[in-house]
Each structure stands twice: as structure tokens, then as C-alpha cells.
Amino acid sequence: MSTSRRDFLHMSAAGVAGMSLAASRLELRSTHPQSALRILVLGGTGFIGPHMVRYALQRGHTVTIFNRGRSNTHLFPQVERLIGDREDNLESLKGRNWDVVIDNSATVPWWVRDTAQLLKDSVDRYLFTSTRSTYSDFTQIGLNEDSPQHDPDPSAVDERRSQGYGPNKVLCEREALRAFGDRTLIVRPGLIVGPGDNTDRFSYWPIRVDKGGEMLCPGDPENPVMFIDVRDLAEWYIHMLENSTVGIYNGLGPEAPLSFAEMIYGCRAVTSAEVSFTWIDTDFLLDRGLRPYRDFPCWMPARGDRAGFQRFDLTRPLAAGLTYRPLAVTARDTLNWHKTRPVERQATLRAGLAPEREVEILAEWHASPR
Numbered sequence: 001m002s003t004s005r006r007d008f009l010h011m012s013a014a015g016v017a018g019m020s021l022a023a024s025r026l027e028l029r030s031t032h033p034q035s036a037l038r039i040l041v042l043g044g045t046g047f048i049g050p051h052m053v054r055y056a057l058q059r060g061h062t063v064t065i066f067n068r069g070r071s072n073t074h075l076f077p078q079v080e081r082l083i084g085d086r087e088d089n090l091e092s093l094k095g096r097n098w099d100v101v102i103d104n105s106a107t108v109p110w111w112v113r114d115t116a117q118l119l120k121d122s123v124d125r126y127l128f129t130s131t132r133s134t135y136s137d138f139t140q141i142g143l144n145e146d147s148p149q150h151d152p153d154p155s156a157v158d159e160r161r162s163q164g165y166g167p168n169k170v171l172c173e174r175e176a177l178r179a180f181g182d183r184t185l186i187v188r189p190g191l192i193v194g195p196g197d198n199t200d201r202f203s204y205w206p207i208r209v210d211k212g213g214e215m216l217c218p219g220d221p222e223n224p225v226m227f228i229d230v231r232d233l234a235e236w237y238i239h240m241l242e243n244s245t246v247g248i249y250n251g252l253g254p255e256a257p258l259s260f261a262e263m264i265y266g267c268r269a270v271t272s273a274e275v276s277f278t279w280i281d282t283d284f285l286l287d288r289g290l291r292p293y294r295d296f297p298c299w300m301p302a303r304g305d306r307a308g309f310q311r312f313d314l315t316r317p318l319a320a321g322l323t324y325r326p327l328a329v330t331a332r333d334t335l336n337w338h339k340t341r342p343v344e345r346q347a348t349l350r351a352g353l354a355p356e357r358e359v360e361i362l363a364e365w366h367a368s369p370r
């Protein structure tokens with residue numbers, strides 16, 4: 001898979017045009033915030049929260065975190081920590097006020113209803129972390145923020161009845177909007193990746209490349225892929241809060257379409273491992289019960305009811321100042337972070353193909369008539 005000269009010139013021209021857009025997006029990031037914000041983070045100690053807390057502190061804002069005090073309790077000793085439980089104990093939030101709330105921890109709508117109703121008169125704005133999974137139809141290419149969403153049963157909120165991840169998040173968004181109206185900021189990220197991601201999904205790829213040898217790569221090398229580096233998301237959140245941005249935004253990247261092959265080669269760029277890539281046909285993999293996303297994280301064949309899963313329209317997030325680190329930086333930092341984990345954790349990834357299964361499938365592929 002080599003990039004032709006014509007493709008390269010096309011990419012370069014697009015890059016130059018993109019540079020002026022990127023420059024104007026950077027203007028949305030003032031060197032110093034005009035005033036320090038008082039930010040309440042619901043969550044703050046899982047995967048995405050710490051990156052937001054860290055960046056907000058760097059920018060001179062004051063941060064309070066609210067959680068049960070169970071996850072990563074060593075983090076942020078300098079930050080005010082309110083203990084409570086979104087299920088049934090919001091006492092520590094009462095009688096307090098902040099400029100903005102970042103709600104990362106809600107996956108059920110009654111959590112958003114309860115905090116948003118409690119805080120609507122004592123907080124200016126509410127940022128809710130939603131998800132791409134709120135969309136109901138991925139057959140379309142170029143989904144934007146107005147594309148159809150799931151249509152869950154609204155009575156599920158009062159009855160505390162889960163409707164599943166995506167539909168729950170639709171109801172969460174509605175609860176945030178019901179309490180905060182045009183003071184609401186909703187972001188719908190796709191796969192969030194980078195240092196600290198304990199799901200090992202994107203991480204599987206740089207880790208696998210770094211292991212070397214013959215590596216199984218799934219499907220069509222041109223298949224599109226989208227994700228977002230957690231640090232790009234975190235920085236964008238804080239800049240949007242500084243700019244008083246409201247509205248609804250998809251949270252995905254990169255800006256220029258990325259193929260699966262480009263993602264893999266981007267990972268190879270950050271290791272010196274001797275590795276070779278064997279691309280195996282989509283149907284060959286599916287026929288053997290291998291599942292997109294689970295056995296091959298990030299990989300979703302762009303066809304049928306998933307044709308648009310990794311081809312979102314990014315007009316709005318780009319206009320709202322979302323910028324992207326180079327893929328090599330994401331891959332390098334993820335790999336370096338992985339190598340700081342305990343040895344036994346490094347040896348047992350939570351996503352991706354088990355090494356012995358990879359060897360089996362490669363052997364079958366080489367033996368198959370083609």
C-alpha cells in the first residue's frame with residue numbers, strides 16, 4: 001500500500017488549505033484565560049476526568065471534584081474533593097455555586113436529572129459528556145449533530161429504568177437541556193484513546209506493532225477509522241468553557257479522513273520493532289466468528305448498517321476549536337504509558353486478539369486458496 005505522488009500532492013494541498021482553518025481555530029485558544037473559572041467535575045478520577053482536571057489547573061482555574069472516593073484516590077491532593085454518590089447522595093453539592101459543571105460520570109438519566117435540577121440556579125453552565133452511541137442510524141455517511149438519535153421511553157427516567165447505553169445517554173442529554181436550556185454544552189465523543197485508557201482498545205495497536213513479528217491486520221486497509229485523543233478532548237473542553245461555548249458537538253477525529261492502514265503505519269512510526277503486516281479479508285475474519293471492535297478494536301467494516309460509523313461530519317467541532325495531536329504523538333504516549341503499567345497488566349490486554357488466536361488465523365489465511 002503505497003501512497004501515490006498524486007495522492008500526496010492532493011493531501012499536501014488539503015494540508016495548506018487546512019492550515020488557515022487550523023490557525024483560526026487556534027485563535028479560540030487564548031494564551032491566558034480572561035478569568036479563572038470555578039469548575040465542578042462530576043467524576044474526575046477515571047480515565048478522561050484526570051486529563052480535564054490537570055489541564056484546567058494548568059490554565060489557572062479552580063477545580064472541585066465530586067465522586068464516591070473509590071477510584072484513584074491518590075489523584076489531585078491539592079484539589080477540593082466532595083464525597084457523595086450520584087445514585088442517592090448529593091448532600092455535599094448543596095448550598096455551593098460554581099461557574100461550570102463538567103458531568104463525565106453519568107450514564108443513566110436520573111443522575112443528570114438530579115444534579116442538573118439541583119445546580120441549575122447555582123451554576124452558569126453544564127457540560128455533559130455524551131457519546132456517538134446516541135445516534136440511531138449509522139447507514140448514513142457524514143452524520144452531524146442533527147442526525148437522528150434513539151428515541152427512548154421518557155418514563156424510564158422517573159422509573160429509574162435503564163434503556164441501554166445509547167438511549168440512556170439521549171435521555172441524559174435531554175435532562176441536561178431541560179434544566180440548563182441554552183446554557184448547556186453537550187459533546188458526543190467516539191472512541192476516546194490515549195494514556196490512562198484501561199480498556200486497551202486503541203492501545204492494542206501500538207502495543208501489538210511494538211511486539212513485532214507477523215501481525216494480522218483486519219479487512220480493507222482503506223477502511224476509515226475515527227477516535228479522539230483524550231488530551232485533545234480535555235483541552236477542547238476547557239477552551240470551550242473559557243469561551244462560553246454552548247450547543248451540541250461531535251467529539252471525534254482526526255480532521256482529515258484516516259484509513260486503518262494509516263493508523264497502523266502511524267503506530268509503526270513510533271517503534272523500532274521488526275514487524276510485517278498481513279491484511280486479511282473482512283469476510284474471512286467474520287466467517288471465523290471474529291468480531292469487529294472487540295477482537296479488532298477500532299475496526300468497523302464500513303458497510304451496511306455501519307457504513308457511517310467512522311465517517312462523521314466534523315464541521316461543528318472544528319468551528320468550535322477542536323484541534324488534534326499528530327497520531328504519532330498519541331501512539332507514542334500510549335505505548336510509553338503502557339510500559340509503566342505493572343508487568344502482569346501489560347501481559348493481559350483487555351481488548352484485541354489473543355496472541356495464540358492471531359497465530360492460528362494467520363496460519364489458516366496462508367493455507368487458504370485465494
Ligand SMILES: NC(=O)c1ccc[n+]([C@@H]2O[C@H](COP(=O)([O-])OP(=O)(O)OC[C@H]3O[C@@H](n4cnc5c(N)ncnc54)[C@H](OP(=O)(O)O)[C@@H]3O)[C@@H](O)[C@H]2O)c1
Nearest residue numbers: 043044045046047048049067068069070071086104105192
Ligand atoms: N471511553 C470512551 O471511549 C468513551 C466514549 C464516549 C463517551 N464516553 C463517556 O465518557 C465518560 C467516562 O469517562 P471516565 O469514566 O473516564 O470519567 P471520569 O470522570 O474520569 O471517571 C468516572 C468518575 O465517576 C466517579 N463515579 C462513578 N460512580 C459514581 C457514583 N455513583 N457517584 C459519584 N461518582 C461516581 C468515579 O469515582 P468513584 O469511583 O470514586 O466514585 C470517577 O471519578 C462516560 O460518560 C462515557 O459515557 C467514553
